[in-house]
Amino acid sequence: MFRPAAAVGISFVIGLASLAVDLSWVQYLLLFVILAVPLPLLEPKGRLFFLLVGVYVALGVLPFSNYRGTLATATISEYVLMSCAVLCSIGIADFMFDRGGRSNIEYSALSWGTKHVYVFAFICTISWLFLVKVYGQHGILLFNQFGRFDVGSYDAYLVKAASYLPLYFVASRRFRYKLRDFLLYILMPLLPTLLIGSRGGVLMVLLGVCCVVYVRISVHGRPGDASRLRRVLVGLIPLGYAVVALGFFLRRGSDGVYMTPSELHAAYFNTPILVSYLVMPIHLGLRETVGLTNFILERGVVNDVVTYPLFVADFYTLQAGEQISAGRALASVVGSVADGGLTPGLLGALRLDFGLSLSLIVVMLLSFSVAATARLAESRGLWTMLWALTLIQFVQLFHRGFAKPEYLMAYMVVLIAWLVPRLVLKV
Template sequence: MNISTLRGTVSLESIQIIFIYLSSLLLPLVFFHRKKIDSLSHELHISVYGYFFLVIHIILAYLVLIFIYVKIGNVFFNQSLRLNVPVWAGYVVRSILIIPLVITVLSNSKYPLFKNKKIIYLLCYCPCILIGARGTAITFLLSQLLLFILLQEGFKSSIQLHTDDFKRKLRKRNVIGLGLFIFTIVVSGFYLRRTGGSIYASPQELIDLYFSVDSIWLYLIMPFYFAFRETVGITNTIIVNSITNVELIPLFVADIFTVLPGDYKAAGQSLGDLVGRVGSGGLTPGIIGGLYIDFGMSGVFFVSIISFFLGYSFYKSGGSKRYCVIYSIFIFQYIHLIHRGFLKPEYLTFIIIATFYLLFLSKE
């Protein structure tokens, strides 16, 4: 909404293009309905090899977290330091967010680490939050919430152990509780990163700079408004000024090349050189701006292709706990991509790691 001066005023032309892109994003999903198979009540167990890799994975992530805090500093209380975290280290720490989703579909196991799954949830989410990757943590918390709902719906259709009223109340309580927790992370993270450092402007400075009024309600919406307004504003700048990518590699996939040998510039950095930025950080144009700068209106084709695979995983999730995990990861990684605008290796590695662990599950 044009209620501030942040990133100028969104033009009618930009709104029309955004509408076309969003229509192409949603259209493939219309043709998929969840598969109706009452088989989500079967028990899954993980093999000893899968358990071994899982434990080693958690230990490795914590060793890397210690390395970050020793080498970089306290990233949690000084959020500006997160820009100094090595790319590989961030990937390793965030990769264990897959584990809570995998263990959610497991039945009670003989392995001691699974006696209380809440402890594993805490162990896996804390490192990500401690390195300032709150966006990724929120993405997986939402995936966790969706997975609970998918499994509960499947269980409800196959075995009636409780009354429908009890299950509705339980689900409502879980949704509200986790929703409030996610909201707290978003709001607190937004304000924490603006304390203890000199890079980011204070909340009051932001209000004085971009808004014509000073209201307490602005403090509640700022963490969300600034994130969304940034992407829409950058997209508007790309469209109105007819900015196009001058690099040989499309910006949409440029981040994939950064993990390869050689010196490759991140997509957000290249976009910052074209659009202009404050500081050394990159820019996030959203998927519309990220595709439009490379392909123009042809970018709607790529959105439709990704949405097709998302719809297919949704269809399969009705009859398989494994697909429930894949779908819950896929949909919120896609939402994150919609907000970020550029593919990053994690979108692929998260699915690969999840598939790796799911291969060790059986119905024994």
Template sequence: MYVFHLFLGAFAITNLILSAKISRALPLLDRVRTIRTGTFQLFVLAHLGISYAALMLVLITTGNIFLNQDLRFNIPPSLGYVIRSPLPIIPILYFLPYSQKRKFGLFALISLPSIFIGARGTVVSFIASYAILVIIGLINRRNSEAVKKSAFRSKKFLKIFGFSFLAFFITIASGFYIRRHNSQTWSSAGDIAQEYFQSDSIFVFIILPFYLAFKETTGLANQIINNDLGLTTKIFFSDFYTLLPGNHDAAGKMFGDEIGRIGGGGLTPGIVGGLFLDFKYYGVIGMIVLATLLARSYAATVKSPKYAAVYAILLFQFIHLFHRGFPKPEYVTFVLIALFYTAFFLRKNDA
């Protein structure tokens, strides 16, 4: 608990200090407009074509990953990144003059390749990034119209919140239960419910995927800190080496190989556990760096609202990193892709 308070306290205090000079006003998203919409559509279609081609190649060479989730660990990292690369387009869609029906159709086209390869948490983070832009837009609109009723009680907010929550749950839970269906490695959901809750109520099965995910993160971090675990090599940035020629294991897999694991996936000790594993108490510097990056990015977004989608992506990639514990190259590439689409197709309208 001391280590968690130290690391999270450093993050919070840095955020508070750097945020003191940032305007409390939310980014004015209604001042952003889309330019070259036709060209944007062509880029999106081309991008999706590359993603679906990579997905077909993976399905042919690896098998039906959607029904056998353990196969996703056999996907070459570079192909996995290509398949997931269209996801940053999702929050960009907020600024486009499309109907909600058309946007939801694009959501599905953009998300399906990633869902098929088991990248459920990644998809959810981009749905959430879109949802937060909708919430900011609602709050700004109600403030400008001097409407007393809270934006969080509006029908539109409730619809967005309901859709986002449903998409979040279905995306995460479906993979969890499919992975355990007739698996020779993993315990069934019913056995897990009886083991940890001695109950088979519907509420237990709703929270079970999230309970096990958080249990793994806190449990591994506890083992790392209390037992002062350390590996012979530093692994915090190992995922970046997977893009180089040759065979390079991801950090979670290397950590699992060292301390023991079941199945082909890597282990997720959370950001505190991941930093402490390699850097011990110096890992607190990493928390300060992350807090600085988020605070400065938000300050830039307030000044130039067209970058709101980029900031939303950065924010939820941090949440993903907070749970995972080890950074991935796509945390960087996602932001770069969003910056590309923002720079070429969005413009701040000061009029």
């Protein structure tokens, strides 16, 4: 009980200190303390969750370049407070769902049979058919990055529908470390999402796959399983970076819309060009959202485009008629050089409609949902799958800022894969 209470206590102390001091260097110091010091106090899955948040905040907030200018002290303070809110939620969940040190937990993997294969094949067929439709209407979106902004909401969601099926497969009894299974049940569902240009979505699912495998190994791992997982993780890091970097440099081509990498290096970096090129794909993407949040807070930008919160505006695009997405609504207020929308991150999106206190409450509730499912993940494959899905959806929401129907669709897909074969068996 000491560790969860200590994590909550640290979050309160750092939060109060952040509110009391108005110096940038102190805020950077508090940010370092809140992101690094409490990690040993958290259980492994909570540590992973907070580490993902910490890496994102650190790479976006710390001044690795002067891209998007200098952050205001108040902006840094709000990121410190948001990190405190996430840590506090993890500590509360650890306290509420503490298992009293019990290590011998009976794990129940998800069922798998012929009917599951049929459900997988049906959902994958839908995704591939809609991918063909989208390519026929908009061209090869893997190389035409701007074309994906013209794809209709329903078509985009249906293309991505199968991408969450690998989470069910690795949580099931059928999961084995075999190339055939990887190609059929992991790569095949993910390819439509990659081919439509959603690199981040693919990386998040692969992260979720690793999370599920980690839980299964930690509960009843066999000799050699841990070393296999380490090899997979070591291989995924450069692979993930390569996917992000490829998309970044393709998008930053000499089309006159965005600055080229050489122009970015000359304008914003003081490091050798090779170092700049290595950090650009990650740092600039995160700094973009942090810079937008800084702009929103400094200029007092509020949502005066639609009558409902921009945080949930993308759900209204499913209605009949012309509805503006949250990202494009923000772009109409802030301004943008491209046709796509803007992503201010979770903090910036919430602050467009809500005050600081309510925004932190929303962050705490979302964080608690991740931390609570993490504590339940060691007992049943269903909870393992739902924890991994909730974690990756939170990471995507943390980066984009605006809730999307796709997040709910992901839960519908994995629950269909779990529920439909069970109902058919009872008929």
